[in-house]
Structures are given as C-alpha cells and as structure tokens.
Amino acid sequence: MNSHPDTVIKGGRIIDASGEHSADVVISEGHIVAVGPNLDAKRVIDAAGCIVSPGLVDLHAHLRQPGKEETETIASGARAAALGGYTAVLAMPNTTPAIDCAAVVREVLDLGRESVCDVHTSGAITVGRSGEQLAPMAEMAALGVRIFTDDGTGVQDDRLMRRAMEYASGLGVTLAQHCEVNSLSEGTCMHEGEWSARLGLPGQPSESEELMVMRDIALARMTGAKIHFQPMSTSGSAALIAAAKAKGMTITAEAAPHHFTLTDACCENYDATFKVHPPLRTQADVDAIKAALAVGSLDAIATDHAPHAAEDKELPFDQAPPGMLGLEYALALAFTELVDGGAMTEAEVLGAMSSKPAAIAGMQNHGQILVPGVSANLCVIDPTHRWRIDATGGASLSRNVPYVGREVRGKVRHTFLFGESVVHDGEVQR
C-alpha cells in the first residue's frame, strides 16, 4: 500500500449535516483523510460545480433476493443504488423465503458484501410475514438487524403489534410499519377517489393507511417502542405524524419519491406501472407530503424501489403486483420536485436522504459529516445536469419505471463505497 493518498475530490461543494462549504476531500484506504483547500493525491476527481455529499441511504429497497432473482438480485439492486448515489440500502424482508430468521439474514448479508453497496437488511416482525407469530428478532438482531418490518403488509392484529413493540424495545431495535388496514384495502388497486370512481377500479381510502398510523402511535406511546412509519402517502398521515411529534414522541417516518411526484390521475390508462402500495394519491396529498418533508415531520426520503417483471406489470391493473423502481431516480426527483418546486433546499433534501435515514437505521458508517477519520462513503452530484428518464430501467433487472420521459435535474457522477470508486462518471465499476 502506497503511503501517498489514493484519491482527491477537487473543487466540489461539500454539503453534509454540518452545513455547506467548498473543499477538496482526500480519500485513502477506505477513509477520508483530509478535507481542505488545495489537496492532492494520485488520482484526481474533478468535482468543480458539483456537490460532494455523504453517500445516500435508502431505508426501503426490495432487492428480491432470495426468490425473485429474475426481477432483481442483491448485486443488480446494489448497482442501481450506487448509480443513484446510495452507499447503503436497507433490504425489505418480503422475499421468498421471507427474511425472518438468522439463516436468511446471513444469506442476504453475505450476498451484499460482494456488491457495490453496503447492503443492510431488515427482518420480518412475524414468521413468514403472516402476522401470526413473532419472528426470532433477537437472533436476527444479533447479526446486526436494526429494523424489523413485515413490509408489503402491515401487522394487522393489535395485540400482536403491541407484543412486537414490547419485545423490540427490549432489544433496542426499531419497528417499521407498512400502514394499511387490510379490511379496508382488501381487493383494492388504487387510491379511492374521483379517479377510481371514473376508472371503475376498486379503491382504498386514505383512512386504511391513517387508521394504522393512529393505532401505532397509540401503541408506541403505550409501550415506549421505537417506531418508524414506512411511506406516508396521505395528508392525514402527515398530520398525524406531525401531531405526535409535537407531543414529544420520538417516532420517525419516510416518504417515497413517487408520493411527492405522481398522483392517482396517472392510472388513467390502466398502466400498472403506476400501481403501488400505498397507492398514488391526490394532488392535495402530494402537496402535503412535500410540506411535511419540508418541515421535517417526515424525516426521510426512501425509495420503496420495487422491481417487477414486465409480464407481471402487463396483467390487468387489478391483478398486477404493486411497486415501481426508484433507486436511480430518487435524488433527481427530489431535486426537481422538492428543490425546484421551492419546498426544500438541496441541503435539506440530502439530509433527508443520507444523515437522517442513516440515523434511523443505526448505520454508523453512513450519512456522516465529511471530516478526516470517517468512512469514505460519499457521492459526487452534478446538480446542473438535466436529463430525461428513459424506459431502460438502468441497472435494475426490471423496467417498471413510472417516470419515463420526465425531465429531471441532478445526476450522480461518482460514488465511493468505503473508499472504493464504485461509480465513476456515471458508470458502475463492477
């Protein structure tokens, strides 16, 4: 190993949780070793005009492995993540088999170690995500799992959720909830409103989400558990989260890019690319989600990246699986919709995509302030680059992109994972 440092990122504008300043960043042996003016190294990355940010952290990625490797693998999902500026992702447990025990956790983490992203995994709250019996959370927590969720579905039974919260709080882990009361949403495929009425599609009311938000706030108050709310899609949910936080509760919540970008009107042509859970809501909901992100009542932006095979998305709308890609588009959508839309600054968006989600998931090597000594997990973003989203699906093995043709601003140029250049000039390196 040469004592001369590996890489310097020169001329960029650093944005991290400490604020903004212009400085060069020197990386060596996996760490940031110097931050300041006029630094040098063997390899020079020109970041003039670019933002240098802690690597992004996604709290919500469906990597489909094990079980659905034709739609995504941990390797392909990690490539999509790296291209999107992410240095860490949290895999969701709705795989086949579900990530509900140590053996599957180990498999996912092993596969993740070979990938171009730091893959963490959540664990299921209940065995098989079937909502009946608690999964062995302690054995998964012992392997480093910090977030437990039955994502894809919410824990329906009140008593079981109470027990899960009590048990989880003893382990010091966080429960994350996909909020959806099945008895109000069963058989539905989009938001219930004017569009579902016109299209003749069964709709789920906002209340199916909000009732579970209410319940879990009440149960979290009762049990003292750490609870995180997965994509909040309605104005009512955003208000409930804000109200609970105003009373001093330490809950956290996320929003997905599609919920601040798209509305239920997108379902007009029965293209199931626009089918997602929670569903696309109304413009008023979109506005409320933006506002809630802006004031911080929604803490994090999480992709809910959900790859699906083309033939499955070509099923009749009511039969097609829900979900859409997000890892390669989230940052640009956030810059375009939230920053250019006037709701947030670039620094606030980057905080909601790096330091805040890293804190929620307990990922200590990510989302850090870029100072000497920290792990070199960072990305270089060209904020002026305008581009048009295409239908290729990028590095994902799937192509269910709901943003095709949309012009967005902000492109990830480089991503460094523990000092390794995993994305260089917009190309994934392995």
Next chain:
Amino acid sequence: MTSSRATRTDTESQGAGSRSSAHLLSIADLDREEIEELLRLTDTFVEVGRRPIPKVPALRGRTVVMLFFEDSTRTRLSFETAAKRLSADTMSFSVSSSSLNKGESVRDTIETIEAMGIDAVVVRHKSSGVPAQIARWTSASVINAGDGWHQHPTQALLDAYTARSHLGSLEGRRIAIVGDIKHSRVARSNIEIFTSLGAQVTLVAPRTLLPSSTNSWPVDVTQDLDSVLPTVDICYLLRMQQERMTEALVPSLREYTASYGLTSARADRMAESAIIMHPGPMNRGVEIASEVADRPSAVITEQVANGVAVRSAVLFALLSAARQSSNSSPDQLISHEELISPEEPASQAESLVPEETAHVRNSQ
C-alpha cells in the same frame, strides 16, 4: 415479439374523442356528434334486420374475434349475430377453452390471435381497463364488450337508441338510474351517453352502492326513489347481485327491494309516457316486480333486440374507418351505404353480389 412491442400502438397518442380512433373503449371516447352518427347508422341496421334475409356484404372478408375472458353468452351472441349480418367471419375465444388456463398472458393471447389476421376484437373481461391495454398491443380495432366496473359502451348505445325510439330526443329528459352504480359498467357508460345527449341523470342508490366520489360526475344523487319516480321519463334499473349482501353493502335483498325495488305501486306513480329499462338479466322480485317487468312500458326485450343493430353499426363504423385512408371522416364513411344495401329481393343471396354493383339506398 420485442420489435412489435417497441412499435406498439398507443391509445394515448390517439386521444380521447379522436375522430380517427379505430377503437370503441368508452363512451367518453365519443363526442355527441359521433354518438348521433352511430345511432343514425343503427336505424339502417334495424331496417336490415327486418329483411327476409337480414344480411349485407359490408364486411365480407373481414374477421371479427370474440375474446371473452368472462362468460357472457348474451353479449357474445349479439356481437356474433351483428358481425354475421355484415358478412364478417367470426372467431370465438373463451377463457375456458383457451391456453389462458395454461398461463398464457393476455398480451401473448392477443398477439397470437392477431397473427392469424384479424380486423376487430370484441373484448369482455372482469377487470377494468383490459380493452384499453389490449388496444395498446394490437393494430386491430378493439371493441369493449364490458370491462369490470368500467364501461360497456355498446350497452349504452343500445339503451340510448331504445330510449330515443320511445321518447324522441333525450334533450332535457329526466332519467333515474337505480341500484348498484358502484359496481356497474352499465351505469358508468350510460351516465356518459345520456348526459352527452342532453338528459338529466339522477342516481338513486344507498351510499354503499355509489362510488366513493361522484363529485366530477354530471349527475344528481339521491336515496329517495319515491320522490324521483313521478318526475322521470326513464327509470333505468340495475341488476342487484346476491354477492353484494356478503360484502355488507346492503342488509338484505328484502330491505333493498323495500327501498329501491320498482314495485307495482311505485311503477303506478310514474308518468304515463315514461319507460322502464333494465340491462338484464333481471332479478324479478328484487329490483323489479315481475308484473312491472311485463308491462308495455318496460322495454327490456326491445333493448336486447336493438343490441344486434347497434353492434352492427359499431362494427361497420370502426371497420369501414380502418379501411379508409386515415383522414376520412366518419361522415364520409357512414355515407358509404352502397356497402350496406342490396335493394332487390332477388339479390338477397347477397354474398354473390359484388359490392360495387350494390345499390345506394337511404333508409332514413
């Protein structure tokens, strides 16, 4: 496969209401003039249907496929008869006899059928939107024969035709649509056609059988059938399905009938000239009293009879449009009546008569 998918037709590029559209997916795709044209054309086919041999050579050599993913003998037979009266070849494809049970996708199915060479496909599916999806995947004309809760445009056309044959213009007429609006494709398409033709529509149903939002619909909504009935020109009853009981949408059929059934006493309070309609099949004794269904003011069998002529008109308009250059208007297409009418009884062996020698005849 991939290349055909890349160049697939996209309904979005055609736009709702486009006069060059070669599909009939929704009544919303038609403007008032297009509806009027189809109804006028229906007159012609009603006349054809009265002939000793009710058959014309208009669509000779064209192939119409009945693609029924959901069983509907009545609608399928009506379309088949309509196509055969136009001398089209027909194929029928139903889910039970197809490879769909072997996991073939709708897209693969339509692409396979299209490879056989077809001009139109009549689609029925239990899921809303499937005809719109199919229209993106085929260059054949797609006719929606009922999709989920969404639309049943030929039902709406035959209902409008039947209503006008009794009442004349529907401008300013009052129409009550009674029953399960929420789950009804007939209601959605009929609301559009009746209001497009100038009628005032009132929906009569318990809240549980209405869509969650009718804010953007040009209708009035009430739960009080008795107050509405004396004022209406048409009482349009929807079929009340037994399965709605298990979904807790109404407490019992008995209670439904008490509030929303067209009983003899209620029918007596309707205006003398008012008519009673129903898309069938009826639940006698539930949404309509058996005695009421048999009154002269109930035009239910007429609706069925007009179905064939309406569907002939739709097939003729769409397939003639497809044959013409893309910039010709429906007005021109509908004037091509030499395609329709062999006038002389002697030429009723119509398939022997070349189209260009057939007479022009105006039946209107």
